[in-house]
Amino acid sequence: xxAAIEVTGLCKRFGSTVALDGMSFTVTPGEITGFVGPNGAGxxxxxxxxxxxxxxxxxxxxxxxxxxxxxRRPLTRLGSLLDAAALQPSRTGRNHLLWxxxxxxxxxxxxxxxxxxxxxxxxxxxRAGGYSLGMRQRLGIAAALLGDPPALMMDEPFNGMDPEGIxxxxxxxxxxxxxxxxxxxxxxxxxxxxxxxxxxxxxxxxRVLADTPTRDLLAAASGxxxxxxxxxxxxxxxxxxxxxxxxxxxxxxxxxxxxxxxxKIVVLLGESAVPFSEVSAHRASLEEAYLELTRDAVExxxxxxxxxxx
Amino acid sequence: xxxxxxxxxxxxxxxxxDGFARLLHAEWTKFRTxxxxxxAMVIAAALTAAVGLYAASGxxxxxxxxxxxxxxxPPAPCKPSNPVGPDGEAVSDSYYLVHQAxxxxxxxxxxxxxxxxxxxxxxxLAPGPNPExxxxxxxxxxxKAGIIVTASTRQGSAYAAMMVTGGHxxxxxxxxxxxxxxxPGAVSAASPRWLRLVRAGDTLTGYDSAxxxxxxxxxxxxxxxxxxxxxxGPFVTSPAWVQAQNSALTAATAVFxxxxxxxxxxxxxxxxxxxxxxxxEASSLPGRFRAAGGTFTVTGSGDIAPAGxxxxxxxxxxxxxxxxxxxxLIVVIVVGTMFITAEYRRGLIRTxxxxxxxxxRVLAAKAVVIxxxTFAAGVIGAAPVIPAGASLLRNHGNYVFPMSMLxxxxxxxxxxALLAVTSVLALATGTIVRHAAGAITAxxxxxxxxxxxxVPLAVLPAGAADWLLRVTxxxxxxxxxxxxxxxxxxxxxxxxxxxxxxAPWAGLGxxxxxxxxxxxxxxxxxxxxxx
Numbered sequence: 001x002x003a004a005i006e007v008t009g010l011c012k013r014f015g016s017t018v019a020l021d022g023m024s025f026t027v028t029p030g031e032i033t034g035f036v037g038p039n040g041a042g043x044x045x046x047x048x049x050x051x052x053x054x055x056x057x058x059x060x061x062x063x064x065x066x067x068x069x070x071x072r073r074p075l076t077r078l079g080s081l082l083d084a085a086a087l088q089p090s091r092t093g094r095n096h097l098l099w100x101x102x103x104x105x106x107x108x109x110x111x112x113x114x115x116x117x118x119x120x121x122x123x124x125x126x127r128a129g130g131y132s133l134g135m136r137q138r139l140g141i142a143a144a145l146l147g148d149p150p151a152l153m154m155d156e157p158f159n160g161m162d163p164e165g166i167x168x169x170x171x172x173x174x175x176x177x178x179x180x181x182x183x184x185x186x187x188x189x190x191x192x193x194x195x196x197x198x199x200x201x202x203x204x205x206x207r208v209l210a211d212t213p214t215r216d217l218l219a220a221a222s223g224x225x226x227x228x229x230x231x232x233x234x235x236x237x238x239x240x241x242x243x244x245x246x247x248x249x250x251x252x253x254x255x256x257x258x259x260x261x262x263x264k265i266v267v268l269l270g271e272s273a274v275p276f277s278e279v280s281a282h283r284a285s286l287e288e289a290y291l292e293l294t295r296d297a298v299e300x301x302x303x304x305x306x307x308x309x310x
Numbered sequence: 311x312x313x314x315x316x317x318x319x320x321x322x323x324x325x326x327x328d329g330f331a332r333l334l335h336a337e338w339t340k341f342r343t344x345x346x347x348x349x350a351m352v353i354a355a356a357l358t359a360a361v362g363l364y365a366a367s368g369x370x371x372x373x374x375x376x377x378x379x380x381x382x383x384p385p386a387p388c389k390p391s392n393p394v395g396p397d398g399e400a401v402s403d404s405y406y407l408v409h410q411a412x413x414x415x416x417x418x419x420x421x422x423x424x425x426x427x428x429x430x431x432x433x434x435l436a437p438g439p440n441p442e443x444x445x446x447x448x449x450x451x452x453x454k455a456g457i458i459v460t461a462s463t464r465q466g467s468a469y470a471a472m473m474v475t476g477g478h479x480x481x482x483x484x485x486x487x488x489x490x491x492x493x494p495g496a497v498s499a500a501s502p503r504w505l506r507l508v509r510a511g512d513t514l515t516g517y518d519s520a521x522x523x524x525x526x527x528x529x530x531x532x533x534x535x536x537x538x539x540x541x542x543g544p545f546v547t548s549p550a551w552v553q554a555q556n557s558a559l560t561a562a563t564a565v566f567x568x569x570x571x572x573x574x575x576x577x578x579x580x581x582x583x584x585x586x587x588x589x590x591e592a593s594s595l596p597g598r599f600r601a602a603g604g605t606f607t608v609t610g611s612g613d614i615a616p617a618g619x620x621x622x623x624x625x626x627x628x629x630x631x632x633x634x635x636x637x638x639l640i641v642v643i644v645v646g647t648m649f650i651t652a653e654y655r656r657g658l659i660r661t662x663x664x665x666x667x668x669x670x671r672v673l674a675a676k677a678v679v680i681x682x683x684t685f686a687a688g689v690i691g692a693a694p695v696i697p698a699g700a701s702l703l704r705n706h707g708n709y710v711f712p713m714s715m716l717x718x719x720x721x722x723x724x725x726x727a728l729l730a731v732t733s734v735l736a737l738a739t740g741t742i743v744r745h746a747a748g749a750i751t752a753x754x755x756x757x758x759x760x761x762x763x764x765v766p767l768a769v770l771p772a773g774a775a776d777w778l779l780r781v782t783x784x785x786x787x788x789x790x791x792x793x794x795x796x797x798x799x800x801x802x803x804x805x806x807x808x809x810x811x812x813a814p815w816a817g818l819g820x821x822x823x824x825x826x827x828x829x830x831x832x833x834x835x836x837x838x839x840x841x
Contacts, residue, residue: 095339
């Protein structure tokens with residue numbers, strides 16, 4: 001399937017700071033792509049380059065096959081939410097959408113349609129200066145949906161949302177992807193994307209650390225560790241090591257086994273008549289996988305912050 | 311890759327003809343949905359009107375007629391208003407004329423052998439038996455002596471004249487504003503000047519000659535609706551000496567001989583007449599005429615020329631009411647700047663550029679919207695000031711220089727254009743600086759402050775003020791000038807009297823150049839910078 005958004009080899013420096021260092025990935029229609037990385041990893045800069053707001057030193061970014069600048073009525077190709085606070089405080093939310101609509105040749109009817117969709121209700125006719133952060137996010141979502149675009153890009157959309165808002169947002173993102181749209185969502189917190197991202201682009205230090213389906217990342221991170229509880233750890237360890245596994249005593253009648261699947265362990269222990277009270281396969285969380293992957297990037301930043309030479 | 315990188319025509323900006331219309335629509339929506347900006351524009355229009363009318367209601371230079379029981383009636387102009395010339399402009403028309411009627415086509419020829427002058431530095435005649443005791447001799451450069459063909463002896467009549475001048479050689483002048491040079495050099499007995507005017511229908515042709523034999527045509531003019539019988543003959547006049555705020559009346563005396571009117575009506579004789587508003591008119595001295603053996607010695611004082619504000623003309627231009635444009639201008643500069651800097655302050659500029667990636671076109675759309683809105687506000691503000699302000703001034707006994715309907719329209723459109731172009735300059739400066747306070751300060755300094763120090767306060771040396779009003783955006787204020795400056799009229803042509811160093815449209819052109827240059831720089835920076 002053709003990529004909705006494709007960035008290739010983006011490089012960008014701000015003075016002596018390297019913001020992007022060969023950033024490359026694609027965003028596929030019908031999926032939610034999580035764009036994850038610590039603060040300062042280059043997520044926002046990448047999104048700005050995609051929108052043609054920042055010029056890269058090298059590399060290209062295309063939307064539906066074209067550079068963003070070449071798109072006429074670009075909001076009908078890519079809806080984006082970068083900074084929900086970017087509003088004229090004295091203009092009402094509805095009027096904010098109205099000028100955006102007019103810039104794309106759309107009318108007020110479309111504005112009212114997306115306002116309903118974003119659940120802003122009567123607040124739309126109040127001055128945007130009085131909006132809560134959550135209301136601003138909803139207005140930003142409405143602006144992104146205005147052109148009914150096949151691709152959407154949102155920078156930290158969960159910021160400042162209450163739990164109800166987060167649930168609403170996750171449902172909305174899922175339904176947008178289910179309609180066949182490409183959805184790119186950035187976050188510095190993996191937990192926000194857990195359970196909704198189909199694909200993950202994990203970044204650090206301005207480049208991609210992992211670009212993988214969420215399922216594969218989880219499987220790889222979990223490895224094959226199994227936790228075993230038994231009253232006779234020594235016998236259990238002998239039996240399992242004989243079968244090719246390796247064990248580490250975790251104390252208190254607990255063994256961590258690697259190299260053997262949980263089902264195999266149950267069979268082996270049964271054959272050897274070793275009593276056990278629990279055999280459980282370890283499930284890594286996305287958070288752990290993410291921390292594992294980004295540890296270097298975070299350490300690097302910490303080092304820089306403390307001025308420790310590498 | 312190459313295939314996908316080539317956009318389809320329908321997807322490109324190049325094929326997007328109505329793209330700019332959408333941008334204009336969006337920017338107009340942006341403007342009208344910020345209530346503060348709309349209110350500010352209403353205030354700008356109201357200030358232009360209100361401050362202008364307030365200023366016009368202030369000055370009272372008139373004199374109140376006094377009866378036995380105190381003042382009677384409203385104040386009236388102390389000085390009679392200027393005569394109005396054939397084209398509706400204010401004119402000076404005071405001179406001494408020796409004339410006879412000339413019926414139908416014909417000609418008049420004279421020789422001028424002398425032109426001398428005196429001036430009264432004290433301002434006029436001294437009391438007592440020797441009224442000219444304080445006079446000093448010396449002829450004014452624009453003292454005039456020659457022959458005139460005029461529709462009548464009433465002030466403001468259509469005319470054509472051939473003359474020698476005190477310092478500008480022979481001239482052919484007509485209908486107050488027309489001026490064509492002839493033979494150079496001063497006149498004397500050794501170097502006399504022969505002058506001739508020939509009437510053929512509505513056409514008058516002037517000739518000059520140094521010897522009465524070899525004639526040169528100086529010019530031909532058409533005077534429409536010239537009556538069949540006109541008045542023709544020798545005349546002399548001498549304009550007031552002016553410098554800064556000072557002026558002094560002057561008089562000139564010329565000697566004519568070889569006076570010849572070949573087709574004069576039988577029995578016609580020469581009659582001398584002082585063409586003046588009344589005997590005590592302040593802008594000229596009384597004249598006289600003596601004929602002896604075909605030689606006429608004529609003394610005259612005054613001028614036959616367009617009249618404008620200056621030390622000798624106490625009247626005021628109606629543009630004193632335009633100070634309101636000034637108050638409006640400050641508001642307009644603030645709104646024009648905020649139209650872009652508010653977007654920078656909130657980061658909204660990124661939303662704008664994501665919706666319309668063509669950055670030059672975004673700025674152009676903003677300029678068109680702010681310029682149009684301001685122009686409309688300027689017209690609404692200026693339209694009542696021009697006629698109402700002039701009538702207010704007149705009601706308070708001030709003399710106001712007349713203006714034609716076309717001039718009124720030009721002034722209203724000009725004031726509105728001044729506001730509109732300045733708002734675009736403010737928008738462009740705001741784009742360059744990206745900071746409201748800095749941009750507003752810069753534009754106000756370059757326009758309002760420069761003007762204020764150069765014109766109403768007049769604290770700058772004349773040369774510096776002149777230079778600033780030529781090269782800074784404040785040159786645009788020249789659009790207020792509606793009484794032109796004439797090189798053949800000696801006057802103090804300073805902004806305080808309503809004369810700017812640049813012509814009205816040229817001054818506005820300088821402001822336009824500033825706005826255009828600022829827009830170009832703003833476009834380059836907007837394109838180059840990360841948003």
